Amino acid sequence: xxxxxxxxxxxxxxxxxxxxxxxxxxxxxxxxxxxxxxxxxxxxxxxxxxxxxxxxxxxxxxxxxxxxxxxxxxxxxxxxxxxxxxxxxxxxxxxxxxxxxxxxxxxxxxxxxxxxxxxxxxxxxxxxxxxxxxxxxxxxxxxxxxxxxxxxxxxxxxxxxxxxxxxxxxxxxxxxxxxxxxxxxxxxxxxxxxxxxxxxxxxxxxxxxxxxxxxxxxxxxxxxxxxxxxxxxxxxxxxxxxxxxxxxxxxx
Amino acid sequence: xxxxxxxxxxxxxxxxxxxxxxxxxxxxxxxxxxxxxxxxxxxxxxxxxxxxxxxxxxxxxxxxxxxxxxxxxxxxxxxxxxxxxxxxxxxxxxxxxxxxxxxxxxxxxxxxxxxxxxxxxxxxxxxxxxxxxxxxxxxxxxxxxxxxxxxxxxxxxxxxxxxxxxxxxxxxxxxxxxxxxxxxxxxxxxxxxxxxxxxxxxxxxxxxxxxxxxxxxxxxxxxxxxxxxxxxxxxxxxxxxxxxxxxxxxxxxxxxxxxxxxxxxxxxxxxxxxxxxxxxxxxxxxxxxxxxxxxxxxxxxxxxxxxxxxxxxxxxxxxx
Amino acid sequence: xxxxxxxxxxxxxxxxxxxxxxxxxxxxxxxxxxxxxxxxxxxxxxxxxxxxxxxxxxxxxxxxxxxxxxxxxxxxxxxxxxxxxxxxxxxxxxxx
Numbered sequence: 258x259x260x261x262x263x264x265x266x267x268x269x270x271x272x273x274x275x276x277x278x279x280x281x282x283x284x285x286x287x288x289x290x291x292x293x294x295x296x297x298x299x300x301x302x303x304x305x306x307x308x309x310x311x312x313x314x315x316x317x318x319x320x321x322x323x324x325x326x327x328x329x330x331x332x333x334x335x336x337x338x339x340x341x342x343x344x345x346x347x348x349x350x351x352x353x354x355x356x357x358x359x360x361x362x363x364x365x366x367x368x369x370x371x372x373x374x375x376x377x378x379x380x381x382x383x384x385x386x387x388x389x390x391x392x393x394x395x396x397x398x399x400x401x402x403x404x405x406x407x408x409x410x411x412x413x414x415x416x417x418x419x420x421x422x423x424x425x426x427x428x429x430x431x432x433x434x435x436x437x438x439x440x441x442x443x444x445x446x447x448x449x450x451x452x453x454x455x456x457x458x459x460x461x462x463x464x465x466x467x468x469x470x471x472x473x474x475x476x477x478x479x480x481x482x483x484x485x486x487x488x489x490x491x492x493x494x495x496x497x498x499x500x501x502x503x504x505x506x507x508x509x
Numbered sequence: 510x511x512x513x514x515x516x517x518x519x520x521x522x523x524x525x526x527x528x529x530x531x532x533x534x535x536x537x538x539x540x541x542x543x544x545x546x547x548x549x550x551x552x553x554x555x556x557x558x559x560x561x562x563x564x565x566x567x568x569x570x571x572x573x574x575x576x577x578x579x580x581x582x583x584x585x586x587x588x589x590x591x592x593x594x595x596x597x598x599x600x601x602x603x604x605x606x607x608x609x610x611x612x613x614x615x616x617x618x619x620x621x622x623x624x625x626x627x628x629x630x631x632x633x634x635x636x637x638x639x640x641x642x643x644x645x646x647x648x649x650x651x652x653x654x655x656x657x658x659x660x661x662x663x664x665x666x667x668x669x670x671x672x673x674x675x676x677x678x679x680x681x682x683x684x685x686x687x688x689x690x691x692x693x694x695x696x697x698x699x700x701x702x703x704x705x706x707x708x709x710x711x712x713x714x715x716x717x718x719x720x721x722x723x724x725x726x727x728x729x730x731x732x733x734x735x736x737x738x739x740x741x742x743x744x745x746x747x748x749x750x751x752x753x754x755x756x757x758x759x760x761x762x763x764x765x766x767x768x769x770x771x772x773x774x775x776x777x778x779x780x781x782x783x784x785x786x787x788x789x790x791x792x793x794x795x796x797x798x799x800x801x802x803x804x805x806x807x808x809x810x811x812x813x814x815x816x817x818x819x820x821x822x823x824x825x826x827x828x829x
Numbered sequence: 830x831x832x833x834x835x836x837x838x839x840x841x842x843x844x845x846x847x848x849x850x851x852x853x854x855x856x857x858x859x860x861x862x863x864x865x866x867x868x869x870x871x872x873x874x875x876x877x878x879x880x881x882x883x884x885x886x887x888x889x890x891x892x893x894x895x896x897x898x899x900x901x902x903x904x905x906x907x908x909x910x911x912x913x914x915x916x917x918x919x920x921x922x923x924x925x
Binding site: 500509 | 563597
Binding site: 537584587588591594598599601607608667671810813814816817 | 872875
């Protein structure tokens with residue numbers, strides 16, 4: 258099997274996930290509930306930015322078409338972005354960002370553990386570094402779920418609502434298209450559907466401890482990997498890409 | 510000699526003797542109330558400046574033109590927050606709480622550096638802030654590493670260590686623009702035009718007009734005068750502008766061989782006073798932003814307290 | 830719980846390298862020791878300044894008082910024989 262074009266698209270999708278979530282996290286800078294948390298959130302954002310850059314660079318190498326990390330990040334439009342929808346949803350209030358972060362961090366742990374064993378040594382190496390970060394991220398977001406869920410009536414209400422609103426976007430974490438399934442079979446990529454049990458083990462008991470109700474699996478939305486996005490992504494990209502679009506072809 | 514029975518005059522004499530001997534004053538030491546008040550005013554103003562300063566630069570994090578610039582800028586703005594924290598921490602050793610400090614900021618009783626009331630309109634402004642504003646801040650902060658109050662001096666040492674990267678990244682941004690397209694160079698020049706004079710104002714009024722200067726120098730809270738520091742900044746920045754091929758917007762700027770310094774034109778103090786008085790472009794926005802974030806965070810801070818309280822209660826019940 | 834009151838203050842100590850003492854670096858607010866540790870990591874080791882962190886509630890620190898300084902420390906001033914510089918070595922023995 259000639260994996261490179263498929264591995265390129267796969268890596269690009271992971272890079273988009275990291276960048277789009279990182280961009281959302283950047284929005285918290287100078288907006289956090291208190292200064293210490295502002296700094297902590299910036300660290301998480303920086304981790305995702307670093308991850309995005311490593312993945313884009315690797316994708317650029319796999320592609321071999323002379324594009325670099327910035328060309329990939331700044332010069333593709335909505336339809337070419339491959340991130341999962343959960344990453345692009347607006348930051349919302351602190352409860353919403355906490356719920357999203359917790360669910361994504363809990364996914365990243367088993368996902369990155371398996372990606373460490375990828376046949377692509379470069380991807381495996383990036384996963385190894387990212388896994389350490391994600392362990393810390395998960396600890397942080399889990400603690401926040403416990404605090405807000407089992408805090409005041411208001412924080413409980415806000416966090417429950419956030420989980421209810423976001424739950425339908427989590428199913429996409431566990432779906433893999435045909436190309437990705439071929440990469441799974443060839444030992445390049447983790448098997449997403451098989452990660453669900455480990456994810457639930459990291460999520461469900463914490464919700465219970467936080468006195469929160471696990472939302473119903475009544476609805477789900479997907480399409481990010483095929484370039485079908487919510488309307489939010491276009492606005493995120495218009496801000497992210499403003500300079501490169503307004504002043505094309507320059508060095509900054 | 511029984512210290513607790515020393516007269517106020519004797520305590521004051523020993524306090525000043527310690528300062529004159531270049532020893533640091535530490536939190537538990539006796540200090541004149543006016544010294545404490547001056548420190549609270551100055552350090553908290555410095556802390557607020559770092560924290561409010563996150564906003565004009567934060568304004569460009571989402572729009573940074575490359576992923577590397579984005580990461581650098583976010584790290585830098587985060588550092589400013591960290592410096593705010595170090596300085597709040599130093600202020601708190603003087604018996605003032607964080608809430609009191611934030612409240613004073615929101616109510617306009619505490620000031621912050623007026624420079625942050627100017628808007629960041631283009632990407633070049635990010636370069637100009639790093640190069641000029643951080644450059645000016647560093648000149649001041651290096652001097653303050655020898656300030657007489659221990660926690661403030663130690664905070665300054667930490668901050669200076671971290672700030673040098675800030676100025677360098679700013680100059681790198683400006684240099685890249687200055688060597689780029691005509692449009693980019695114009696962007697850099699425009700930023701220099703707008704940030705130059707406010708940067709000179711950062712050092713405060715001339716020594717003769719400075720309300721707090723003389724006493725602060727005696728107490729060694731300030732180690733060098735406003736004018737000395739301003740001169741130092743001008744002297745070091747002019748060659749950097751020349752190297753970048755940019756023109757400092759001051760027709761009177763001229764090397765004075767006799768003095769060994771650059772002469773420069775008069776500062777528009779009317780403009781300075783107008784912005785200090787709260788009538789700059791962004792004064793209202795800056796406070797409104799900080800206030801909004803603080804208010805939006807209230808339910809989170811309450812939840813944290815309530816959660817801990819519940820945990821403590823449960824632990825007490827389990828023990829009973 | 831007083832509304833509007835910020836979380837308690839913690840002092841932060843960092844060991845920058847193995848073999849060195851923990852050194853006081855500043856303070857921060859957190860609700861618990863665990864949270865204080867994590868914020869210390871995020872706020873005070875952004876440039877990998879540490880290999881180990883201590884946090885202590887500021888209120889739990891017992892400090893000597895300035896008024897006591899005389900009787901506390903001055904008596905130690907008159908024991909120069911505790912310092913190596915008190916002893917003159919013959920030039921033939923140039924280091925000890």
